[in-house]
Each structure stands twice: as structure tokens, then as C-alpha cells.
Amino acid sequence: RVKSAVSLDGRISLQDGESKWISGEAARQDVQRWRARASAILTGIGTVREDDPEMKARVAGPVKQPLRVVADSRWRISPGCQLLADAETVLVAGVGEPPETLCATGAQCLGLNTGPGGVDLAALLDELGRRGLNEIQVEAGSRLCGALLQGGLVDEVLLYVAPVLLGDGGPGPFAFGPLESMANRAHFKVLETLRVGDDTRFRLQPKFS
Secondary structure, three states, rough: OOOEEEOOOOOOOOOOOOOOOOOOOHHHHHHHHHHHHHHEEEEEEHHHHHHHHHOOOOOOOOOOEEEEEEEOOOOOOOOOHHHHHHOOOHHEEEEEEHHHHHHHHOEEEEEEEEEEEOHHHHHHHHHHOOOOOOOEOOOOOOOHHHHHOOOOOOEEEEEEEEOOOOOOOOOOOOOOOOOHHHHOOOOEEEEEEEEOOOOEEEEEEEOOO
């Protein structure tokens, strides 16, 4: 399940990468509830390096925190990042053998083959499924989300649309294309729409040809 928040003009950030906050407080709390029900949260190394997120479910009451998974093809994650402050609940997936300094933090290290643009994402999801992690929430930048979508690896999209405009230059939620024809555009089935505060949440299902 890919989660993203966009402006009315389809941006997930300003041109310089600033994205806090596109959606409102009610939508951000809604995201925490989706996190809490997930088995794992998947992000990319770009998000980790730019935002230094903790990626835990912040909800009232007891909750089993999801495994936090980072797709990091070149093993660039910093040992000092917030994620690795609780490294035992982190899995880092890269290409080839992981560095000893990373493994020494206590994080789980998973060496995979190269896939389109980085880590073999299909193999990564297969491994998560093998471990019994059957609900994965993706909170990542447009490159990783686009690669998952193009690979046919997305089951659902949670899209929060905020009534704001961010202007030219910022990325959209999925990086792919450019398309040669309108016949190649990506289609989605709308499973649900819900007003969450001032934002609208769409739950979508990709329609793969």
C-alpha cells in the first residue's frame, strides 16, 4: 500500500524538497492509524537522508511497531540516523554484501540483486512475505513509488489530496514516463473516498493491463 499526500496541482513537495506539511493534522493522524495496522513500513534511502524520519506508529494505546524497511542499493544509510537508534526493528536492503559498520548497529541487513534503478524490489517484497509480513505501507519519494508501480507491485494507493497549491517544480507521487501516448496512462479503480479534516483521502487500486 503506497501512501502519499499531494496538493491540488499534484505535488508532493516544493522544488527544493520541502514537504512539511501538505496535509492537515487530521490526515496525518489518519496515516498513523494505517501505520499501526501495517506489518512493515518501506521507504527509500532518499527519504531517510533528506528527512531523517523515525517511521514509528504514533497512536494512543499499545501497538506492535511495524518493521521499518529501507531500500538502499548502495548502503548509504548513516549509522547516526534516527531509524538506527532502535536498529533491531530496522531492515536495510541493498545490493551485494552490506558493510560491517551497518551490521554492527544491530540492523538486519539484506543483500539482494540489482533491480530497475536499484534494489530488486520484487525480491524484497517476496522476502518480507516469506517472513510473514503481509501488509506493507510504503512511505517514500516518487522514484521508489514509481518503480513499485511500474513493477506491478502496488496493491493499493492511499492518496491524501490537500486543498493547497504548491506551484511549478515539485515532483509528483510517482516518477515514471514520459509516456508516448495517452493510451499508456496508468489507470486506477476508486475503492473509497473519505473526507479527513480539510483533506480528501482516496483509496485506489491500480488497474494493470
